[in-house]
Structure formats: C-alpha cells, structure tokens
Amino acid sequence: MTDTPSEAMERLVGVARDPRAYIGRWRAGHPGGAVLAILPMNFPRELAHAAGALPVIVQDDQEPITEGRALLAEFYCGYTRNLADQVATGRFDVYDAVFSADHCIQLIGATEIARTLRPDTTVFLGMLNSSMNDSWAPAKVTETMAEIQAEIERFTGNPVGREELGRSIEAYNRDRRLIRQLLDTRSAGEAALSPVQLQDIIVSSMVMDPVEHHALLLEALAGLHGTERDDRVRVHLSGHLCHAPRRELLEVIEDSGAIVVDDDLYHGKRYLSTDVAEEGDPIAALAGWYARRNVTIPCPTRVQQDADWDTYLLDAVRHSGAEAVIHLVPKFCEPHMLYYPELRKALDAADIPQLQLETEHEGMPLESFRTRIEALVERTLRRRPVHV
Amino acid sequence: MLGSIEKPVEDKSNRLGMTRVGGQMIADYWEDLFTARERGKQIVWYNGGALNPMFQAAGLAWCHGEAFAARLAAQRLEGPAQLAGAEYGYNAELCSYSRTHLGCSVLTLQGTEGDQTGVVGVHDQEVLAAKLPAPDFFVNNYAGCSTGQQWDGISYRVFGKQLPIFNISHPFLWGNKPDSGYLRGAEWEQASQFVASQLRELIGFLEHQTGRPFDYDALSESMTYIKRAAELRREGLDLCKAKPAPATFWDWIASVAPINFLPGSQALVDYFADVRDEIQGRIDHGVSAVKDEKYRLYFDGIMNWNKLGYLSRKFAEHGVAVLAGRYIQNAFWQEPHLIDTSDPILGMAQHYLLCPTNHGVKTLEHLALRDCEDYDLDGLVFHSTRTCRAFTGPQRLLAKAAQDKLGLPSIFFEGDVADASFYKDGILESRLVAMLEAIDVRRERGALPDGFSAFA
Ligand code: SF4
Numbered sequence: 015m016t017d018t019p020s021e022a023m024e025r026l027v028g029v030a031r032d033p034r035a036y037i038g039r040w041r042a043g044h045p046g047g048a049v050l051a052i053l054p055m056n057f058p059r060e061l062a063h064a065a066g067a068l069p070v071i072v073q074d075d076q077e078p079i080t081e082g083r084a085l086l087a088e089f090y091c092g093y094t095r096n097l098a099d100q101v102a103t104g105r106f107d108v109y110d111a112v113f114s115a116d117h118c119i120q121l122i123g124a125t126e127i128a129r130t131l132r133p134d135t136t137v138f139l140g141m142l143n144s145s146m147n148d149s150w151a152p153a154k155v156t157e158t159m160a161e162i163q164a165e166i167e168r169f170t171g172n173p174v175g176r177e178e179l180g181r182s183i184e185a186y187n188r189d190r191r192l193i194r195q196l197l198d199t200r201s202a203g204e205a206a207l208s209p210v211q212l213q214d215i216i217v218s219s220m221v222m223d224p225v226e227h228h229a230l231l232l233e234a235l236a237g238l239h240g241t242e243r244d245d246r247v248r249v250h251l252s253g254h255l256c257h258a259p260r261r262e263l264l265e266v267i268e269d270s271g272a273i274v275v276d277d278d279l280y281h282g283k284r285y286l287s288t289d290v291a292e293e294g295d296p297i298a299a300l301a302g303w304y305a306r307r308n309v310t311i312p313c314p315t316r317v318q319q320d321a322d323w324d325t326y327l328l329d330a331v332r333h334s335g336a337e338a339v340i341h342l343v344p345k346f347c348e349p350h351m352l353y354y355p356e357l358r359k360a361l362d363a364a365d366i367p368q369l370q371l372e373t374e375h376e377g378m379p380l381e382s383f384r385t386r387i388e389a390l391v392e393r394t395l396r397r398r399p400v401h402v
Numbered sequence: 403m404l405g406s407i408e409k410p411v412e413d414k415s416n417r418l419g420m421t422r423v424g425g426q427m428i429a430d431y432w433e434d435l436f437t438a439r440e441r442g443k444q445i446v447w448y449n450g451g452a453l454n455p456m457f458q459a460a461g462l463a464w465c466h467g468e469a470f471a472a473r474l475a476a477q478r479l480e481g482p483a484q485l486a487g488a489e490y491g492y493n494a495e496l497c498s499y500s501r502t503h504l505g506c507s508v509l510t511l512q513g514t515e516g517d518q519t520g521v522v523g524v525h526d527q528e529v530l531a532a533k534l535p536a537p538d539f540f541v542n543n544y545a546g547c548s549t550g551q552q553w554d555g556i557s558y559r560v561f562g563k564q565l566p567i568f569n570i571s572h573p574f575l576w577g578n579k580p581d582s583g584y585l586r587g588a589e590w591e592q593a594s595q596f597v598a599s600q601l602r603e604l605i606g607f608l609e610h611q612t613g614r615p616f617d618y619d620a621l622s623e624s625m626t627y628i629k630r631a632a633e634l635r636r637e638g639l640d641l642c643k644a645k646p647a648p649a650t651f652w653d654w655i656a657s658v659a660p661i662n663f664l665p666g667s668q669a670l671v672d673y674f675a676d677v678r679d680e681i682q683g684r685i686d687h688g689v690s691a692v693k694d695e696k697y698r699l700y701f702d703g704i705m706n707w708n709k710l711g712y713l714s715r716k717f718a719e720h721g722v723a724v725l726a727g728r729y730i731q732n733a734f735w736q737e738p739h740l741i742d743t744s745d746p747i748l749g750m751a752q753h754y755l756l757c758p759t760n761h762g763v764k765t766l767e768h769l770a771l772r773d774c775e776d777y778d779l780d781g782l783v784f785h786s787t788r789t790c791r792a793f794t795g796p797q798r799l800l801a802k803a804a805q806d807k808l809g810l811p812s813i814f815f816e817g818d819v820a821d822a823s824f825y826k827d828g829i830l831e832s833r834l835v836a837m838l839e840a841i842d843v844r845r846e847r848g849a850l851p852d853g854f855s856a857f858a
Pocket residue numbers: 091092093094118119120121254255256257315344346347348349350
C-alpha cells in the first residue's frame with residue numbers, strides 16, 4: 015500500500031495475525047456467546063452467525079508442529095497436521111465447538127483428533143454431498159444444510175429465525191462484495207494493496223463478525239489511493255485450497271519481479287467468489303450457494319463433470335491478462351496433486367508459462383523458490399513483444 | 403542398514419495350499435478381462451466397494467482400479483504404469499493405487515489412439531499394465547476416502563471427458579449421535595437408505611449404457627453365491643482363533659481378490675468352502691500356520707502388495723502369527739447376514755458403507771479392540787501406508803486406545819500399497835524385535851489378577 019497504513023488497517027492486520035486476541039475481545043462483548051471453530055472450505059457460517067455465535071475459520075497458525083506429530087502421520091497436509099497440533103497443545107481451547115462440512119479425508123482425520131482429544135466438546139461433521147451432477151444432489155445438500163442448522167440451534171440453544179438468517183446472509187454478502195471489489199481492482203490494473211495486505215484483509219474476514227469487519231474495512235479503505243500497475247510480470251496464483259500461503263512466500267514472489275494480479279486461492283478469490291441469494295428460502299439459498307461456488311471457481315475436491323478448474327484458470331488468465339501462473343501446491347494435498355496435471359496440460363496447450371511450487375507448513379526453501387520464480391519471470395519477459 | 407532386505411534364514415510360514423487355487427482363479431479372471439472386448443463385452447472401470455454383482459447381472463466385464471493396481475504391484479509390474487503417471491505429472495506422494503491406475507489410463511490411451519480394439523500399448527504389449535482394455539464408462543463407489551472419488555473424476559478427464567461416469571456418494575459414518583454405533587442408529591439407517599437409492603439409480607444408468615433391462619434375478623443369484631462365500635469366509639476366519647493358528651492374515655490377504663471382485667458363482671462358494679475345510683483340517687491334525695507360534699499380532703493398514711510374501715515370511719521368522727486386521731475382519735462382505743438375497747440392494751449398500759475407511763474412530767476402536775480380544779492378541783503392527791491417508795488417519799488414535807484399554811503395545815512401520823520405494827525393512831525389523839521383547843518381559847512378569855486395570 016502506498017499510503018501509510020491507517021489505524022483501521024492495522025487493526026485488521028492485528029486480527030489476521032492474532033485471531034485469539036480478537037476472540038477474547040469478542041467474548042468480552044458477548045458474554046455467554048459461543049465461539050465456533052469452523053473448518054474449511056464450505057461451511058455456511060451464516061447459520062452460526064444468525065444463532066448469535068462467532069464462527070471463526072481456523073487458520074494454519076504458523077507455529078511449528080510438535081505434539082501433533084504423534085497424532086497424524088507426517089504425510090498429512092501441513093494444515094491438517096497444524097490443526098492436530100493446535101488441539102494437542104491447547105491452542106484450540108479458545109473454541110467452544112468444532113463445525114465442519116466437508117469431506118477431504120485429511121480434514122476428517124484432523125477433525126477426529128479434535129473429537130478424541132476433547133471428548134467433551136461438540137465436534138460436528140456434516141458432509142455436504144460432493145458429487146454435484148447427481149439429480150438428487152440439490153435435495154441432499156439442502157437436507158445437510160438443514161441438519162447443520164438444527165445442530166447449531168441445539169448447540170447454541172438459539173433458534174435460527176428466518177429474519178436473523180436473512181440479516182446474516184446480507185452481512186456476509188456485503189463484506190464479500192467489498193473484498194471482491196478490491197480483488198477486481200487488482201485484476202483491472204490498480205495494485206493499491208499488496209498480496210500480503212489482501213491476505214490479511216481476507217483472513218480477518220474469516221475470523222471477525224462480518225458487520226464489524228465490513229465497517230472496519232470501509233474505514234481502512236477510505237483515503238486509500240490506487241496506484242497504476244508497474245511493468246513487473248503479471249502472475250496468477252493458483253491453489254492452496256485450505257490454508258493461507260506464507261506471507262514470506264508472497265513477498266518473495268513480488269520481490270522476484272512478479273506482480274500478483276489474480277488468484278484462485280482459498281485465502282483469495284475462492285473464498286469470496288459467491289454470494290448467497292437474498293431472496294427465497296434461506297436454507298435453499300445456502301444450498302444454492304454451495305453449488306454455485308463450485309461453478310464460479312471449480313474445486314478439485316468436488317466431483318462435477320461440467321465444471322473444470324483448468325477451464326476456469328484459462329478464462330481467469332485471459333481476463334486478468336496474467337502472463338504466467340504459479341501453482342502453489344501444499345505438500346500432500348491430494349485433490350490438488352490429482353488435478354495438477356490437468357492444469358498443466360491446459361496451460362501448456364495455451365502456451366502460458368507456469369511454475370509449480372510445493373509448499374510446506376514449515377521449512378520452506380524460500381531461496382530456491384526465489385531462483386525458480388526469477389527464472390519464470392525471465393522466461394515470461396522474453397515472450398513480451400520487443401519495442402525498438 | 404535401514405532399507406536393506408534380507409531373506410529370512412528359514413521360512414517358518416506355512417501358507418494355505420488353497421491360496422494357489424485362488425491365485426489361478428484370479429489370473430484367469432484378468433486374462434478373461436483382457437479379451438472381453440473381443441467377445442463383444444462392454445467394459446466398466448470402477449473403484450471402491452464391490453459392485454461386481456451389479457455388473458455381472460448387467461452382462462458387463464469389470465475392472466476394479468485398485469485391484470488392478472494391487473495386482474501390478476504384487477507382480478512387481480507397476481513400474482511402467484507409475485512412470486507413465488509420473489511423466490503425466492502425478493506426484494509421487496499421491497495415493498499409489500490412483501497414480502498406478504491413472505498411469506494405466508495414460509498407457510491405455512496411448513495404445514488406443516486411432517483404434518478401438520481396446521487392447522493397448524503397442525510399445526508395451528508385454529507389460530501387463532498396458533493390456534488393460536479401455537473402459538466404455540466409469541462407476542465410482544468409494545466410501546470413506548475422498549481421494550477415491552476424485553481419482554475417478556480425473557480418469558474421466560484423462561479419457562477426454564467422453565465417457566459416461568456415475569458416482570455414488572457415501573456419507574462418512576461419523577457416529578456422533580447418541581444412538582450411533584456399529585450397524586445401528588439413525589445415521590446408519592439413513593445412510594443405508596441413501597446409498598440404496600443411489601444403487602437403484604445406478605441400475606437405471608446401467609440399463610441405459612447396455613441398452614438392456616437389468617436382470618434382477620441374475621443379481622439375486624450372484625448375491626446368493628457371494629453371501630454363501632462370505633459366510634464360509636467368516637467361518638474360516640473364526641477358526642483362526644485357535645491356538646496355534648491354522649492360517650494367518652496373509653492367507654486371507656491372498657483371498658481378498660476372490661471375495662472382492664470375482665463373479666458370484668458356485669466356483670466362488672467352492673473356493674471358500676475349500677479354504678475353510680483346509681483350515682479345519684489343519685486344526686484336526688494340529689498343523690499350524692507359523693512354525694513354533696510364539697506371538698499373535700494385529701495388522702492395521704492397507705496391504706503392502708509388493709511385500710505380501712516377504713512380510714508373511716518375515717513375521718513367521720519371529721514366531722509371529724498375524725491373525726486379524728482392519729483390512730480383513732472388517733472388510734469384504736464381512737456381515738453376510740445383512741444380505742437379503744431376494745432383494746439384495748439394501749444389504750449391498752450397507753456393505754459399501756462398511757468400508758473400513760468410512761467409520762469414525764469410535765467404531766474403528768470398537769472393532770479393533772474386539773478383534774484383539776477375540777483372537778487373543780499380544781500387540782498391534784501399524785502399516786503406516788505412506789500414500790493412503792484414509793487408512794492412516796486414525797492409526798495413532800487406535801494405537802493409543804489399544805494401549806490404554808487393553809494394555810497392548812504397538813509399533814508403526816512405513817510402506818505403501820503399490821510403491822515399493824516407501825518400504826523400510828530395517829525400521830520394521832528393529833521395531834518388531836523391540837516389541838516382541840517387551841511382550842516377553844510382560845509375560846515373565848505375569849498377568850494381572852482379574853479385576854485389576856493394566857494402567858494406574
Ligand atoms: S483439501 Fe488439501 S489442503 Fe485442504 S485439508 Fe484436504 S489435503 Fe489439506
């Protein structure tokens with residue numbers, strides 16, 4: 015950001031980097047309110063918010079994995095091992111319950127750790143049907159959404175009224191729209207915020223109450239001036255389905271002569287891609303949101319014959335004018351490893367330079383990444399038309 | 403040296419003679435599949451639960467993806483397929499079943515370009531991997547492991563999104579409701595009905611693909627044979643509780659393929675009757691599966707197909723009879739009483755849900771500890787199956803439960819389903835020896851009197 019960071023921006027950054035402190039403040043202001051640990055990627059936080067709870071998407075907290083090692087195998091993705099470690103070392107104790115609605119087997123493994131180590135805590139797993147083309151999928155997903163609602167009502171003791179749910183949906187939509195605008199501005203050519211700052215904004219939105227977040231973000235953006243994009247190589251960041259890429263890595267990318275113009279990261283466009291319909295039955299609207307998310311930005315953890323991540327990526331690259339793609343593959347993330355060759359094939363066919371970086375929870379070889387990114391930048395620059 | 407593999411000094415294992423008969427049945431099955439297209443059969447590729455009775459009734463030839471990858475690995479022929487997969491871009495940390503099978507897809511496609519015979523891999527004709535006939539369509543039936551489902555979604559793409567695909571969704575049996583438990587509770591009932599309704603939809607899909615009405619009588623007939631074979635298998639498994647054990651886990655591993663994908667037929671029933679009879683005969687004549695059986699262990703993890711014979715000899719060398727495991731006692735039509743042969747759909751759905759990767763830890767713990775007690779086991783060995791997150795996820799918790807609740811020690815060793823490079827022999831050897839010594843020490847100290855807990 016070219017402008018001096020405002021106090022509001024600093025507060026957003028603070029929440030992103032220390033969610034536990036925010037949770038403490040929220041508790042103080044909401045005596046008796048429940049704080050729920052939400053696991054990625056598709057849980058309808060609106061339902062929990064409407065029940066008066068604070069649904070916090072649990073972040074990979076960047077602490078080295080210690081006790082978690084004895085709970086999940088080392089070949090689980092860094093995010094799930096970190097979750098296990100958070101549970102084992104008491105860092106999960108800030109949450110009153112765990113809610114998940116997904117089906118990645120590694121995430122289920124981590125959820126099991128939470129359930130076993132904290133037998134007195136509610137640990138809910140609601141599997142959203144991940145086979146999207148079946149004729150029975152809409153009914154099944156709607157049924158699961160209703161189940162989630164019932165479970166949240168049971169846990170919080172608060173019924174989720176239609177009006178409250180409508181208000182929560184609106185609040186999350188408003189906040190998503192605002193952040194999406196920032197990302198769209200970035201793709202359109204104004205890079206007012208660095209990738210790290212955008213990530214901080216998104217992480218804080220995953221943690222905070224959406225009304226509060228929206229107000230704070232508006233304040234942070236007031237007076238912020240866009241800057242014209244420079245002539246660094248425009249890249250699209252692809253991948254990281256559940257956790258945020260390390261800030262240092264984002265910095266290395268931009269320091270190596272690249273500028274991030276677009277992404278499909280969970281801590282990026284993927285998280286914000288889709289709004290929930292504000293009309294009609296809200297439970298059906300949440301089911302529709304789940305289905306549309308996978309069309310707006312297809313996810314390799316879903317099975318949908320007519321939605322392709324590779325096609326999406328090509329379209330996105332054309333739209334943003336990205337000159338190269340960097341795949342950020344968290345080590346051991348199976349859906350990503352399975353899909354990666356399809357992405358590579360599509361980009362190769364379209365003659366778009368690409369680079370795959372395998373990331374780890376800790377011990378990332380940043381300097382070797384730098385060399386490889388610089389090589390990608392060089393390669394891409396050579397393709398630019400030469401003006402004599 | 404870690405990783406070096408030496409042959410046991412003396413082979414103390416005494417494998418069932420019937421496993422050779424099973425081996426021939428399996429070899430015949432694959433040979434038959436390789437020529438199925440020439441015989442005018444449509445071919446379905448599928449993954450996960452044993453849908454073969456459905457395909458049999460629909461008049462199809464079927465290829466089970468994991469089974470083919472496992473077979474390649476067991477015959478040490480997985481190399482070309484895995485190389486093709488690696489060249490295509492699959493990372494070595496990806497489930498080795500999926501990357502072997504996807505490698506086969508790549509080879510199959512290379513071989514079928516411009517011709518529809520379905521017999522593939524001109525340049526690799528000698529290699530089994532390349533003989534796999536291309537599919538006419540896919541069916542996915544993977545419970546528990548999300549990778550299984552995604553793998554077929556990718557196969558569909560590798561084949562250019564041309565071929566139809568049918569996917570069955572299985573709810574994970576999380577077991578959180580107060581009434582939840584093994585084979586009971588609302589969650590179980592609802593999931594059973596949900597999967598059964600999808601199986602009925604699958605029948606419509608098969609009718610559409612084959613252009614023929616589905617033969618329900620043929621399904622009943624096939625399931626009648628399978629149910630009987632499964633009952634005999636259970637009887638044989640129960641006989642193995644005898645001391646010394648007349649047959650081991652490794653013998654049952656050799657019988658996985660017949661129960662998991664061979665056609666339901668009298669031959670299948672005869673095979674399992676003969677297996678049971680051979681075991682009974684051993685008991686009658688005091689013949690043991692492991693010479694000088696000294697220890698009885700549980701084996702958790704998906705099979706390391708590269709090392710089946712080796713592991714059976716290795717454990718026997720130490721006087722260990724491996725007798726039970728999640729992959730044997732708790733898989734493969736293990737609850738035959740659930741099948742109503744006159745209308746088998748619901749019972750089939752329930753078996754698919756009973757995949758040992760589809761239960762929460764509470765149920766797995768119940769099953770594993772039950773088997774440890776039933777077979778009077780001394781400890782557990784966990785095959786930390788490198789590229790299978792589904793099986794390995796709950797292992798640490800299971801080890802802890804066995805220690806805390808039964809006082810049973812356990813060890814972990816690394817290996818993989820279909821990638822030999824992950825197996826470290828030195829680690830297994832040293833940990834196994836250490837555990838057996840610990841068991842000796844405990845035995846010398848004597849058992850606790852009844853009513854005392856093993857742990858303070
Ligand atoms: S989708 Fe990938 S990153 Fe997310 S939990 Fe699963 S393996 Fe980990």
